[in-house]
Amino acid sequence: MTISTRPVPDSSSASPSLIALDWGTTSLRAYLYDAHGAIVDTRSRAAGVMHVPGGGARAFDAVFEEACGDWLDRTPGLPVLAAGMVGSAQGWREAPYVAVPAGADALVAGLITVTSSRGATVSIVPGVIATGELPDVMRGEETQIFGALENDPMLGADRSGLLIGLPGTHAKWAWVMDGLIERFQTFMTGELFAVLRDHTILGRTMRASVSPDRAAFMRGVSVARGAQRTGLLATIFSTRTLGLTDRLAPDAQGDYLSGLLIGHELNALDAMLAERGIALADQPLRLIGDDGLCARYVDALQEFGHPHAQVVAHATERGLWRIASRAGLVRTDGEPAFADQ
């Protein structure tokens, strides 16, 4: 890791220092940072790893050139860091997983590089694997987690015992201790919701709602919480039967089902914490993800007695910057400037 004297802000803020890519399954987001870690430009592309035409290194290179080529034209030699499924076997180049417990240093040590057609060196962040009877994996979330840990005012220096939730298609809950990802668990909550709505009988009676129906959502959470032992398989059909009996309107059924699934996810989290003697209600935690979805989790966590769930903004951009800094890709001793965004 290279530490240099921080440049004078006024003279440097316009000069780019890093391109970072959040390149997941369904989309690519590219960020251009100045020397203080402030984002000066950003792009989004639908070319997620599953949608790169043809796949293969050439196709990834072409997407990268289209998205970021002009940035590199203007500032040749800019370092490039990428995180997410771009480092999977189906991505640009595979970055082997690092095992838990894993900290930022392990991610830096596990960086692999690929050289683009124009000669740019792209460093790819490895995912994290938890081995054991049932292994689990993440790619991209590790970067968000370290972005959230950076500058967390509640953590102090020790950074111990924090639970981080990352709602989404494949929701993750990670337990972070002393700056290391100790363990984590994937819940297919978002993907399960989508297929239940789009491909099962439950979707047939649903009507899209104009705005989120918070009461229906909370009703689902409450039903799930009351069915911790009987579980998800025994409750999801109620989405239909409450509709059949005129006790749940068609445009409330989607939010009810969402509440059921998130409630069952929190049941599992509650049980996992209880095994370790920890009460979910007392556990400091952070949420990272889409604002609307995080708001649902904040509400659902209140049903579980947890009033303090905080949502961390810009975790991805912070994490990419932090790993790039730690890897010596950018020369800075400064903190990211997201407060200025």
Place this chain on the structure above:
Amino acid sequence: MTISTRPVPDSSSASPSLIALDWGTTSLRAYLYDAHGAIVDTRSRAAGVMHVPGGGARAFDAVFEEACGDWLDRTPGLPVLAAGMVGSAQGWREAPYVAVPAGADALVAGLITVTSSRGATVSIVPGVIATGELPDVMRGEETQIFGALENDPMLGADRSGLLIGLPGTHAKWAWVMDGLIERFQTFMTGELFAVLRDHTILGRTMRASVSPDRAAFMRGVSVARGAQRTGLLATIFSTRTLGLTDRLAPDAQGDYLSGLLIGHELNALDAMLAERGIALADQPLRLIGDDGLCARYVDALQEFGHPHAQVVAHATERGLWRIASRAGLVRTDGEPAFADQ
């Protein structure tokens, strides 16, 4: 209910006495019975309630005529009994649910009729509803349950305290006491398996197996059983991660996932029985359904300590005959002759 002297078998066995229809969501099965309740002819059509062209009474009538018209040509005036989704709001005519506790007499009292274009009277069996905080419904399974109860050698006269499992797209578990369906629970196990395989990331690494992989299935059951408190959402992703780590072959992943889901269904059943102070392992139970699927449940139940699960054959045909007899649609005091099939 009309009871007549049983006719002499030799002279009557060739003369039809009843047409019965098992008309569900995805298919229609029609049975022609002789006067002893033996089936002398049967037809299958893909025209399930969701696949009747155009829907509406005329379309149902046309499917019925095509499937059974020649039977009625040969024996005009034959009584017709139908069970299943044909009695739903999307069916030929809606037969309102009867509420639990429901016995065969309640089903008979709830029969509704529709007259076909040729003037045949078709009686439709009502479904059963369990009301409460989370209502539940069945259509067709009630007929199978009463078919299974008839002549059960393990039950004796009291017919009390029997658990009946009906695996399938929407699996049901019903608690039958003194000949009444007391309560039941729907599990969307089969439909969930299908959408996870066909529409989620889990299916992407699966390869169809040449024959069922019993070891992989039992591994899934065992993993689910060990995760009773953390539940389904926390285990299904292991189908993928075990594959990624070369610990579960592509052609074993489908059976493993099937084991996970059925294991979680039995976890729920176990928890529900435990709430009533009953141990699943000691509970007499019967299974009704597809042979291969029932065999999976027998295996899974053994993992839960239940060595005695018995599969009841011909429950649908027995149940239709029993309800027709009880309703006086057929004149018999005899028992169905399925042992002769």
